[in-house]
Amino acid sequence: MPTNRTKREDILDSALKLFAERGFDATTIPMIAGDARVGAGTIYRYFENKEVLVNTLFQHYVQAFKGMLEEEYPQESSSREQFHHLFQRMVQFTNEHAHALYFIKTHNGAYFLNESSRKQFSCLWKILRDFLDKGKERGEIRELPSLALIAIIFGGFLELEQLIRSEELEASRDLLHGVEESCWDAVRHHH
Amino acid sequence: MPTNRTKREDILDSALKLFAERGFDATTIPMIAGDARVGAGTIYRYFENKEVLVNTLFQHYVQAFKGMLEEEYPQESSSREQFHHLFQRMVQFTNEHAHALYFIKTHNGAYFLNESSRKQFSCLWKILRDFLDKGKERGEIRELPSLALIAIIFGGFLELEQLIRSEELEASRDLLHGVEESCWDAVRHHH
Amino acid sequence: MPTNRTKREDILDSALKLFAERGFDATTIPMIAGDARVGAGTIYRYFENKEVLVNTLFQHYVQAFKGMLEEEYPQESSSREQFHHLFQRMVQFTNEHAHALYFIKTHNGAYFLNESSRKQFSCLWKILRDFLDKGKERGEIRELPSLALIAIIFGGFLELEQLIRSEELEASRDLLHGVEESCWDAVRHHH
Amino acid sequence: MPTNRTKREDILDSALKLFAERGFDATTIPMIAGDARVGAGTIYRYFENKEVLVNTLFQHYVQAFKGMLEEEYPQESSSREQFHHLFQRMVQFTNEHAHALYFIKTHNGAYFLNESSRKQFSCLWKILRDFLDKGKERGEIRELPSLALIAIIFGGFLELEQLIRSEELEASRDLLHGVEESCWDAVRHHH
DNA sequence: CATGAATGAGGGTTCATTCAT
DNA sequence: AATGAATGAACCCTCATTCAT
Numbered sequence: 001m002p003t004n005r006t007k008r009e010d011i012l013d014s015a016l017k018l019f020a021e022r023g024f025d026a027t028t029i030p031m032i033a034g035d036a037r038v039g040a041g042t043i044y045r046y047f048e049n050k051e052v053l054v055n056t057l058f059q060h061y062v063q064a065f066k067g068m069l070e071e072e073y074p075q076e077s078s079s080r081e082q083f084h085h086l087f088q089r090m091v092q093f094t095n096e097h098a099h100a101l102y103f104i105k106t107h108n109g110a111y112f113l114n115e116s117s118r119k120q121f122s123c124l125w126k127i128l129r130d131f132l133d134k135g136k137e138r139g140e141i142r143e144l145p146s147l148a149l150i151a152i153i154f155g156g157f158l159e160l161e162q163l164i165r166s167e168e169l170e171a172s173r174d175l176l177h178g179v180e181e182s183c184w185d186a187v188r189h190h191h
Numbered sequence: 192m193p194t195n196r197t198k199r200e201d202i203l204d205s206a207l208k209l210f211a212e213r214g215f216d217a218t219t220i221p222m223i224a225g226d227a228r229v230g231a232g233t234i235y236r237y238f239e240n241k242e243v244l245v246n247t248l249f250q251h252y253v254q255a256f257k258g259m260l261e262e263e264y265p266q267e268s269s270s271r272e273q274f275h276h277l278f279q280r281m282v283q284f285t286n287e288h289a290h291a292l293y294f295i296k297t298h299n300g301a302y303f304l305n306e307s308s309r310k311q312f313s314c315l316w317k318i319l320r321d322f323l324d325k326g327k328e329r330g331e332i333r334e335l336p337s338l339a340l341i342a343i344i345f346g347g348f349l350e351l352e353q354l355i356r357s358e359e360l361e362a363s364r365d366l367l368h369g370v371e372e373s374c375w376d377a378v379r380h381h382h
Numbered sequence: 383m384p385t386n387r388t389k390r391e392d393i394l395d396s397a398l399k400l401f402a403e404r405g406f407d408a409t410t411i412p413m414i415a416g417d418a419r420v421g422a423g424t425i426y427r428y429f430e431n432k433e434v435l436v437n438t439l440f441q442h443y444v445q446a447f448k449g450m451l452e453e454e455y456p457q458e459s460s461s462r463e464q465f466h467h468l469f470q471r472m473v474q475f476t477n478e479h480a481h482a483l484y485f486i487k488t489h490n491g492a493y494f495l496n497e498s499s500r501k502q503f504s505c506l507w508k509i510l511r512d513f514l515d516k517g518k519e520r521g522e523i524r525e526l527p528s529l530a531l532i533a534i535i536f537g538g539f540l541e542l543e544q545l546i547r548s549e550e551l552e553a554s555r556d557l558l559h560g561v562e563e564s565c566w567d568a569v570r571h572h573h
Numbered sequence: 574m575p576t577n578r579t580k581r582e583d584i585l586d587s588a589l590k591l592f593a594e595r596g597f598d599a600t601t602i603p604m605i606a607g608d609a610r611v612g613a614g615t616i617y618r619y620f621e622n623k624e625v626l627v628n629t630l631f632q633h634y635v636q637a638f639k640g641m642l643e644e645e646y647p648q649e650s651s652s653r654e655q656f657h658h659l660f661q662r663m664v665q666f667t668n669e670h671a672h673a674l675y676f677i678k679t680h681n682g683a684y685f686l687n688e689s690s691r692k693q694f695s696c697l698w699k700i701l702r703d704f705l706d707k708g709k710e711r712g713e714i715r716e717l718p719s720l721a722l723i724a725i726i727f728g729g730f731l732e733l734e735q736l737i738r739s740e741e742l743e744a745s746r747d748l749l750h751g752v753e754e755s756c757w758d759a760v761r762h763h764h
Numbered sequence: 765c766a767t768g769a770a771t772g773a774g775g776g777t778t779c780a781t782t783c784a785t
Numbered sequence: 786a787a788t789g790a791a792t793g794a795a796c797c798c799t800c801a802t803t804c805a806t
Contacts (some may be wrong), residue, residue: 155346
């Protein structure tokens with residue numbers, strides 16, 4: 001419980017960016033320290049070691065993302081409306097935390113994630129699975145393994161995010177709408 | 192002019208598997224040597240260094256995949272048929288080279304890939320882009336950035352592959368058919 | 383002119399205990415600060431650095447021990463009586479400063495002791511040497527290098543102290559008497 | 574099981590010398606590597622880490638010393654003769670392995686010694702304890718805690734060794750004989 | 765005065781790479 | 786050609802020391 005919240009968050013921000021850009025193993029503690037403009041030793045005042053840092057980061061953003069997806073979730077609406085809610089929240093979350101979703105996706109399943117991180121992650125998956133499973137029951141979502149459907153949604157969305165950040169595309173309303181529609185068509189049941 | 196094709200390929204096979212499973216940075220040369228049942232020094236007879244090895248591997252499988260996609264490509268058929276061709280070849284390629292596509296996807300864009308690898312990769316993308324662009328002209332593919340559509344296709348497919356390899360799912364004909372249909376619905380133009 | 387004698391002595395007490403228990407190199411400044419219930423920085427108000435601290439401590443207890451040995455030393459008595467005096471003072475000193483003699487013995491000769499510490503220590507040795515040398519002249523002490531005899535005395539005594547502190551033995555009058563007798567027999571001249 | 578026994582033993586020799594001279598914590602791996610004229614990394618081909626190195630060393634010399642004490646031990650002789658045997662073997666062992674006994678004595682009980690090392694060490698102590706206990710039964714050894722007696726013997730002997738190595742004394746037959754006599758008088762029963 | 769957050773030099777350790785065999 | 790022992794640069798991490806509060 002450090003009094004200087006800024007420094008701790010500088011470290012987390014730099015770590016998030018570098019882990020997302022280069023991956024955990026290719027990111028050194030000196031790199032993070034340099035980017036966060038702190039001494040290398042300072043990182044160890046806030047995080048026991050590199051693995052604790054990456055797990056903290058992972059769990060933090062999984063939690064934050066989960067919270068954002070669940071907030072005001074339209075429990076009683078149609079699958080389409082629920083999907084819209086989820087997709088919009090993904091967009092919002094990405095706007096607020098630039099590298100977070102990409103970091104989560106690329107580091108999920110890695111050897112250095114602890115039990116707690118894995119558990120939290122499967123919690124996140126569960127939200128999406130529940131949405132899909134309920135939609136399948138209702139006949140609004142196609143009969144395919146939920147994991148595969150989730151991959152399609154995330155895959156498309158994250159690739160979009162990369163293109164926007166690298167300025168190959170502009171984040172227009174039309175574009176976001178189009179990708180949402182595409183992903184929805186991938187998961188919805190067609191008659 | 193490799194005198195011993197087997198040993199070089201043993202190394203490449205082991206490297207592919209380990210890079211796909213653990214990532215480039217978490218895979219050590221002794222690990223590869225051990226898996227390939229050669230001495231660590233032997234790897235340096237065939238590859239100048241670790242980065243050359245990973246670039247060789249990357250380019251090799253990008254080329255092979257490109258070749259497989261292009262072979263007997265139904266230039267004159269409908270987008271749906273072309274899509275079917277591409278999807279079938281992805282399945283076939285994955286069957287023949289277990290970790291290759293996953294390796295390519297997870298290592299694409301990494302800091303250690305050289306210009307040549309990046310170029311080859313964009314060549315691969317071009318095949319898919321051309322297919323999508325032509326389909327868009329014809330009004331058979333939806334008007335969305337091709338890169339985003341490609342991500343959806345790959346994302347869904349690779350996730351499927353993981354689930355099958357981890358034996359969470361069985362590779363039934365129905366399943367493959369369903370994922371193909373889902374991906375197609377994501378990219379095709381809906382009236 | 384220390385304004386706060388208590389805090390400085392808290393630090394010295396904690397340092398003595400920890401140096402004796404773990405050794406100089408395995409004892410960290412934060413450990414000492416924690417044990418003394420002061421901030422780590424506070425230690426540097428009283429001691430320029432860790433080496434100054436250990437040298438201060440070393441010299442302090444060497445001086446104190448020397449003082450105790452010399453006080454009321456029976457200059458004119460027999461070697462046996464002089465020995466008894468010295469042995470009793472060792473017992474008394476140990477009772478008053480639990481870890482001090484063990485600290486001195488284990489840190490004597492260490493690389494971080496400065497010239498002054500070494501000099502003071504040899505001063506301490508001198509007292510014992512003078513006693514032994516005079517005893518040899520008188521024919522009451524055996525003809526052996528004084529250093530070896532001192533080692534026997536200290537060795538036996540300190541081992542005894544350890545056993546008592548670890549509660550493997552109880553500090554009975556008989557026990558102390560027995561060890562004194564044993565050490566005396568080691569150094570005295572036998573006819 | 575390295576083929577190059579010399580290099581492994583160079584490392585052990587250097588480590589023994591430096592641990593004895595400076596202690597475990599003050600001895601760095603680069604110091605050992607430099608003294609042994611090997612690269613720092615080479616040490617890790619032979620020893621998993623620094624603690625394994627020190628435990629290996631400790632156990633090796635405890636075993637060797639134990640073997641030397643036990644070999645041709647005069648089980649049926651008087652305590653005096655048994656003591657002579659033990660003392661002579663200490664001398665011989667020290668001649669053959671310069672720093673070994675001092676290293677054992679100063680590192681015994683340290684926090685980095687593992688269970689196996691402690692067990693082996695107590696085995697060594699047992700030999701001396703058995704000798705002393707049997708002597709007490711016979712009335713040839715004085716009634717004092719064996720540990721205290723052992724300390725006297727070792728203390729005197731090791732101090733002697735130091736003096737000889739630092740060339741403050743010469744290892745004459747008379748000197749060794751005198752110290753043996755002194756130690757014997759410390760432990761034997763006087764009527 | 766007292767503190768403890770911050771620092772960075774230096775330790776233990778790993779591993780890409782070399783080279784004698 | 787093939788090996789794996791040897792190396793040392795560079796990693797993660799600790800801790801003596803400083804300094805703003």
